[in-house]
Amino acid sequence: MNRKKKRALQKKDAFPSAETERFLAEVKALAEPLCSAEGLELVFAEYQAEPGGKILRLYIDQPGGVVLDDCINISRQISDLLDVSLEGDESYNLEVSSPGVNRPLGKLADFARFTGQTAKIQTSQPIDGQKTFKGTLLGTEGSIAKIMMNDKTVAIHFDTITRARLINYNGES
Secondary structure, rough: OOOHHHHHHHHOOOOOHHHHHHHHHHHHHHHHHHHHOOOOEEEEEEEEEEHHHHEEEEEOOOOOOOOOHHHHHHHHHHHHHHHOOOOOOOOOOOEEEEOOOOOOOOOOHHHOOOOOOOOEEEEEEEEEOOOEEEEEEEEEEOOOOOOOEEOEEEEEEHHHEEEEEOOOOOOOO
């Protein structure tokens, strides 16, 4: 796929539609209790167009990390739950994986939990002329995530965050 098409795909899904958000909310409502019952945490869920089609990707974790069998177990169970529970004609390929070294930050509590870690955050609206921030997480204050960038604290309202990931994360917090 050429760069223009790839960028167009990325831009199209940079701001999820109401339908995509509804779909993800339904998926999370099914996946979170399942993961919890299996002693796992649903870290993040994403649904996006990629060159091979739409991907529903679930990131799971637990203290000490996850192994392939954890991913297979959740994948089989959630696949069955989604097949019988979801309404609509959403098509997708399901992937279940560990969050890896660039762990997604999907909940406000993650910004407090990983205080001191390096993160990259993208926002839907510019703050001081920019939408991408890379620095050290300073925690939260209400619904605001704080990050230290170049000796300056930036306060980012959680609702404006479109993507956030830890950078080179190598362990539990």
